[in-house]
Amino acid sequence: MAELTGKQNQSVDLQTLDYTLSADARAFFKVATSQEVDLFEQLKKESFSKPRMPTLEITCPKCGHEHELPIASLDSAVNFWHNPNLSLDCACGFTITHDALCAERLRHDYKQVLAGGPGIRGTFSPPFDRGSTISAQIKSHFAGAPPTLLSYPTVDTLLSIFQNPEHVAPFYLPTSPHSSACISLTAAVIRQESFVDKMHHFLWVRSPTLFTDTLPRAREKYKNFFRLFSLFPWETMVPTLDLDLFWHTHQLTPARYYYYCLQPSTTGRFIDHDDKLPTSVLDDGFGRTTERYRDTFGLEYGGCFCWACEIERNEEKVTGGWWIRLRREKRKLWERRVKVAFWREVEHRRSTGGEQVGLRGLEKVLAEGPKKRK
Amino acid sequence: MFNVPEVCRRAAETSTIMSELKSKVQHKRPSTSPRSPLQQLLWRAWRLKSKNVDDDDGYSGEQTEASDYAPPEFAAVDGEHDMPAAPSPEQFTPASLSAAGLIGEEEHAPTHVQAALHLGLLEVFWKYKDQFLRPGDEMKAFFSAAMDGKEVVWGDAEGLVLWKAVIEIAVGRFEAWWKVVGRETEAAKWAERGGESESEIWEPRHGPPKKVTELPPEMLPPLDVLIVWHSFLLNPRCYYDDCFALGMPGMLAVAFPWQAIVGFSHLLVNFGGADGKTEPIGRSPDA
Numbered sequence: 001m002a003e004l005t006g007k008q009n010q011s012v013d014l015q016t017l018d019y020t021l022s023a024d025a026r027a028f029f030k031v032a033t034s035q036e037v038d039l040f041e042q043l044k045k046e047s048f049s050k051p052r053m054p055t056l057e058i059t060c061p062k063c064g065h066e067h068e069l070p071i072a073s074l075d076s077a078v079n080f081w082h083n084p085n086l087s088l089d090c091a092c093g094f095t096i097t098h099d100a101l102c103a104e105r106l107r108h109d110y111k112q113v114l115a116g117g118p119g120i121r122g123t124f125s126p127p128f129d130r131g132s133t134i135s136a137q138i139k140s141h142f143a144g145a146p147p148t149l150l151s152y153p154t155v156d157t158l159l160s161i162f163q164n165p166e167h168v169a170p171f172y173l174p175t176s177p178h179s180s181a182c183i184s185l186t187a188a189v190i191r192q193e194s195f196v197d198k199m200h201h202f203l204w205v206r207s208p209t210l211f212t213d214t215l216p217r218a219r220e221k222y223k224n225f226f227r228l229f230s231l232f233p234w235e236t237m238v239p240t241l242d243l244d245l246f247w248h249t250h251q252l253t254p255a256r257y258y259y260y261c262l263q264p265s266t267t268g269r270f271i272d273h274d275d276k277l278p279t280s281v282l283d284d285g286f287g288r289t290t291e292r293y294r295d296t297f298g299l300e301y302g303g304c305f306c307w308a309c310e311i312e313r314n315e316e317k318v319t320g321g322w323w324i325r326l327r328r329e330k331r332k333l334w335e336r337r338v339k340v341a342f343w344r345e346v347e348h349r350r351s352t353g354g355e356q357v358g359l360r361g362l363e364k365v366l367a368e369g370p371k372k373r374k
Numbered sequence: 375m376f377n378v379p380e381v382c383r384r385a386a387e388t389s390t391i392m393s394e395l396k397s398k399v400q401h402k403r404p405s406t407s408p409r410s411p412l413q414q415l416l417w418r419a420w421r422l423k424s425k426n427v428d429d430d431d432g433y434s435g436e437q438t439e440a441s442d443y444a445p446p447e448f449a450a451v452d453g454e455h456d457m458p459a460a461p462s463p464e465q466f467t468p469a470s471l472s473a474a475g476l477i478g479e480e481e482h483a484p485t486h487v488q489a490a491l492h493l494g495l496l497e498v499f500w501k502y503k504d505q506f507l508r509p510g511d512e513m514k515a516f517f518s519a520a521m522d523g524k525e526v527v528w529g530d531a532e533g534l535v536l537w538k539a540v541i542e543i544a545v546g547r548f549e550a551w552w553k554v555v556g557r558e559t560e561a562a563k564w565a566e567r568g569g570e571s572e573s574e575i576w577e578p579r580h581g582p583p584k585k586v587t588e589l590p591p592e593m594l595p596p597l598d599v600l601i602v603w604h605s606f607l608l609n610p611r612c613y614y615d616d617c618f619a620l621g622m623p624g625m626l627a628v629a630f631p632w633q634a635i636v637g638f639s640h641l642l643v644n645f646g647g648a649d650g651k652t653e654p655i656g657r658s659p660d661a
Contacts, residue, residue: 024592252630361449
C-alpha cells in the first residue's frame with residue numbers, strides 16, 4: 001500500500017470542507033495551463049482596466065471568419081453563447097446557430113472518415129460492432145461527393161443517412177468551441193448538480209448511521225442493481241439515491257467500472273449512465289425497477305433516506321406482546337428523536353464553530369429516559 | 375451550511391425530491407418482514423392515538439409528540455474521547471481508500487470509504503457552487519460590470535447565469551489541464567509497456583489498460599476543473615469514446631485520486647481521534 005501521504009498533499013478537509021491544493025499541484029496547474037489556480041483570480045488578472053469575462057471564439061462554417069462571443073450576459077438582448085436561441089449574422093450572410101456549429105463538426109468528422117481517418121464520435125466506445133457499420137454507411141452514402149454546407153446544412157440532414165441515427169445523435173449535441181469532449185461538459189455539470197443538491201440536502205456525510213447502515217446497504221443494493229441488468233437486459237433501470245452514490249463513485253475510476261460491468265457475474269456488458277433521461281421515463285422506470293427489485297431479491301428498494309429513517313432501519317425489531325410493543329416503540333421513537341437531535345447539534349456546532357457537545361452527554365440523556373415537559 | 379432536515383422529508387412536497395420519495399413504495403422496513411393484518415390494525419390504531427407523530431418524524435425534540443417531553447439537553451464535550459465525529463476517522467484506512475492497482479480476476483464495487491469521501495467531495499462542490507449562486511459583494515461588483523456594464527440587482531436568476539458562465543470558463547480550463555495530464559499519462563503508460571513497439575495501437579475493443587494508477591497528487595486540479603472532470607467521468611460512454619478518439623486511452627486507467635483528495639492521517643488529526651478510540655458513530659451507547 002502506498003505511503004500515507006504527507007500533509008502537503010491533502011486537499012479536502014472533511015471537517016471544514018476547505019479545498020486547498022499543495023504547492024506542487026499549484027505549480028503544475030500554472031505551468032500546464034498558464035492560468036491562475038483560482039478561477040476568480042484568473043478573471044481579475046485578465047481584466048486590465050475594467051472587469052471583463054473571457055469570450056469564446058466561434059468560426060463561421062461558411063466563410064471561416066472568427067467571431068468573438070460573450071459566454072453569458074445579464075442582458076438577454078445581446079447575442080451570447082449560453083443563449084439557446086443563439087443566432088449570429090456573419091458578414092458573409094450566414095446565420096450561425098448552435099445547430100450550424102454542431103453540423104460543421106459532424107461534416108468535418110464525416111470527411112475524416114471519407115479520407116480514411118478514424119471513425120466519427122461514438123464509434124470508439126462499446127458496443128463496438130456499431131462502429132464499422134456507421135463508417136461503412138458514411139463511405140457508401142458519400143462515395144465521391146463529401147457533404148457540403150449547401151447539401152447537408154443541419155445535423156438532422158446529416159444524421160438522416162443512418163438507419164439508426166439515435167446511435168450517433170447523442171455524440172453530436174452542441175458543445176463548447178473550446179472543448180474537445182463529445183458532449184457539452186457545461187450541461188453535464190449542470191445535470192450533475194441535482195445530485196449534489198440532494199446529497200447536500202440529506203447530508204449523509206454527517207449522518208450517524210453512515211458507516212453502520214447507509215453505506216453497507218447501498219453497496220449491496222448497487223451489486224443487486226447490476227444483477228437486474230443481466231436479468232432484464234433491455235430495460236432501463238432507475239437507481240435509488242443511495243445506490244446511485246456507489247454507481248457514481250465507481251464511474252470515477254473508468255477502468256475498474258468497465259471491467260466490473262464486463263465480468264460475467266455482473267452483467268457481461270458495458271452499462272452506460274444516462275442522466276439525460278426525461279422525468280417521465282425516470283418515474284416509470286423507477287416504479288418498474290422497484291417491482292423488479294422486490295420480486296427478485298425480496299427487499300425494499302426506495303424509501304426515505306433522512307437520518308431518522310436511517311436510524312430506524314438500523315434498529316432491531318421491537319418484540320413482545322402488543323401493549324409492551326407499543327410502549328417500546330414509543331420509547332424507540334423518543335430515542336431516535338434524541339439521537340437525531342444530538343447529531344444535528346454536532347453538525348450545527350461544527351459548522352458554526354461553537355463548543356462541541358459530548359458523546360457522554362448523549363449517553364446520559366438516553367439512560368435517564370424521557371422527561372416530562374414542565 | 376447547516377441543513378439537516380427538521381422533519382422527515384417524506385412529508386415534503388418539492389420538485390427537487392427524487393421520484394423515490396413520490397413513489398408509492400415507502401415502507402421504511404425491508405419488505406421481507408411485512409406486518410400481519412393484525413399488526414397493521416394495531417399500527418393504525420397507534421398512529422391514530424398519537425396522530426401528531428404521524429407523517430412528522432420531526433426529531434427536533436421541540437414540537438409534535440415531543441411536546442410531552444422536555445427537549446434534551448446535552449452536556450458540552452469533556453476531553454478527547456468524548457468528541458463526536460461524523461464521519462468516524464477509524465473507517466478511513468489507506469487500504470480501502472485507493473482505487474489503484476491491477477485489474478483482478480474479480481472486480482468489486484467501490485469501498486465504503488470511497489463513497490464516504492465522495493459524499494464529502496460533493497459537499498465541497500456544493501459550497502463552491504454556492505459562492506457563485508449567491509455571490510459576495512466583490513464578485514457582484516466584478517460580474518455586474520463584466521456581464522452587463524450596469525448596476526445589477528442580484529437574484530436567483532442572475533446567480534444562475536453567473537454560475538453557468540463560471541462552469542463554461544472552467545470547461546476551458548479543464549480542457550487545457552486534461553490535455554496535459556493525458557499526454558503525461560500516455561508517456562508514463564508507454565514507458566511501462568516498454569517491450570511493445572510504438573506501432574502497436576491500443577484499440578478501443580481491447581478495453582482500458584489493466585494497470586490502474588492513481589492520478590499523481592501534484593496533478594490534482596483546482597476545484598472548478600475537478601468539478602468538470604467529475605461530471606465528465608459520470609458519462610462513462612462519452613468519456614471512453616473521447617479518451618480513445620483523442621488518443622489518450624491511458625486516462626481510462628487513471629484512478630480518481632481519493633488518496634490525494636483527503637489524506638488518511640490528516641483525517642485522523644482533524645477528527646481528534648488519532649488513537650482510534652473514538653466512539654464509533656451510529657451505534658448508540660446503549661444499543
